[in-house]
Amino acid sequence: MTTASRPVYLNRNSHPHISTLIALAAVSSLALNMFLPSLPNMTTFFQTDYGVMQLSVGLFLMMNGLLQIVVGPLSDRFGRRPVILGGVIIFAIASVGCALARSIEVFLAFRMLQSVISVGLVLGRAAIRDMVGQLQAASMIGYVTMAMSVIPMIAPAIGGELDTAFNWQATFWVMAGLATIVGIITWFDFGETSTTQSASFAAQFKQYPELFTSRRFWGYTFAMMFGAGTFFAFLGGGPFVGSEVFGLTPDVFGYYFGAPAVGYFVGNYISGRFSERVGVNTMILIGAAVMATGLSASLILFVTGTPTPLSFFGFMCFVGLGNGMVLPNAMAGLLSVKPHLAGSASGVAGAFMTVGGAALSALAGALLGPGTGAFPLLALMVASAILSLLMIVYVIRREAQVTG
Structure with a gap:
């Protein structure tokens, strides 16, 4: 790891500017949820069922998770710059393909194919680690994380407004345009940061069994997966609840849909402020408990009271708040289990989180239908939060057994 000189903006011989890394992370983030307010209209356009239309979330997440296993070693082999540029170009083309599609298939x-944009976030973090030392890297990654917290707040609102003013295709044309702009900036600004060549793919994968035998690694991984699963389930079922249960139009729904991101922003701030003082395991425990409590209260209100859009989506702030405490601390915990395998651990855990999230997202869409209301979605989210809580309790007990 090296300490880089100050980057020169739009100079290919210089390391990338922090604003370029933020832009790459932003495009990666908005690709997930910008179009969600349009799902009901897209279901009608493609003359399909909501459960099939919702696969646009689940399949995206699944491909995203699988890509995380290989993009790290791929960039170690060929460099960060060509892999990121290739991913941005493919994403722009795929966005145009989505806009022009006339069949659901x-x-x-x-x-x-759009899921390839995940390289912007994954390799952006790797580039930061290439450029600077650990303490400065934590600060720079914090800025990138802040961007990821803000984008989900505004992306659905923008997508909803685009759908209302034009049509659902407009959202994907905007994605293509933004990717083109970011790709041009990346071309001129992103100087290569990787100066060493790692082992082959085969050598990388041979190290995985050492991780797979660690119970603490799996405890942290599943605590993270089920914690994030509450949000992914919301991605899969939230649009149905907004349109079919509460009758919200795409533009109004887009604003409500940003509620978890508000909580996530606060949760990340709490993690950054208190994790070192309180401890990783305690922060995960509190975060998972916050999610389980908030979602249980929402479920009880839905069953016994008269829910409103404000009450339903307001409780989703607890999802974001809890995840802001669970995800960064669980990642820090699993990376510390086998420090010499930190890269492999990050890839495997990230893949499990997104693929598991894809499954929960698809399940949420499958469980919802005419007459179900929001009950199946809330029940699934509560179960996922409780499983996250149980996983970190297991880790805490396991550590007590090892050190006791």
Whole structure:
């Protein structure tokens, strides 16, 4: 790891500017949820069922998770710059394909191809680690995380407004345009940061069994997966609840949909402020408990009271708040289990989180239908939060057994 000189903006011979890394992370983030307010209209356009249309979330997440296993070693082999540029170009083309699709099969194929944009976030973090030392890297990654917290707040609102003013295709044309702009900036600004060549893919994968035998690694991984699963389930079922249960229009729904991101922003701030003082395990425990409590209260209100859009989506702030405490601390915990395998641990855990999230997202869409209301979605989210809580309790007990 090296300490880089100050980056020169739009100079290919210089390391990338922090604003370029933020832009790459932003495009990666908005690709997930910008179009969600349009799902009901897209269901009608493609003349399909909501459960099939919702696969546009689940398949995207699944491909995203699988890519995380290989993009790290790929960039170690060929460099960060070419892999990121290739991913941005493919994403722009896939976005155009989504906008022009006239069948659900073609749309889903291009939607899966869009998942390649995950290279912007994954390799952006790797580039930061290439450029600077650990303490400065934590600060820079914090800025990138802040961008990821803000984008989900505004992306659904923008997508909803675009759908209302034009049509659902407009959202994907905007994605293509933004990717083109970010790609041009990346071309001129992103100087290569990787100066060493790692081992082959085969050598990388041979190290995985050492991780797979660690119970603490799996405890942290599943605590993270089920914690994030509450949000992914919301991605899969939230649009149905907004349109079918509460009758919200896409533009109004887009504003409500940003509620978890508000909580996530606060949760990340709490993690950054108190994790070192309180401890990783305690922060995960509190975060998972916050999610389980908030979602249980929402479920009880839905069953016994008269829920409103404000009450339903307001409780989703607890999802974001809890995840802001669970995810960064669980990642820090699992990376510390086998420090010499930190890269492999990050890839495997990230893949499990997104693939598991894809499954929960698809399940949420499958469980919802005419007459179900929001009950199946809330029950699934409560169960996922409780499982996250149980996983970190297991880790805490396991550590007590090892050190006791």
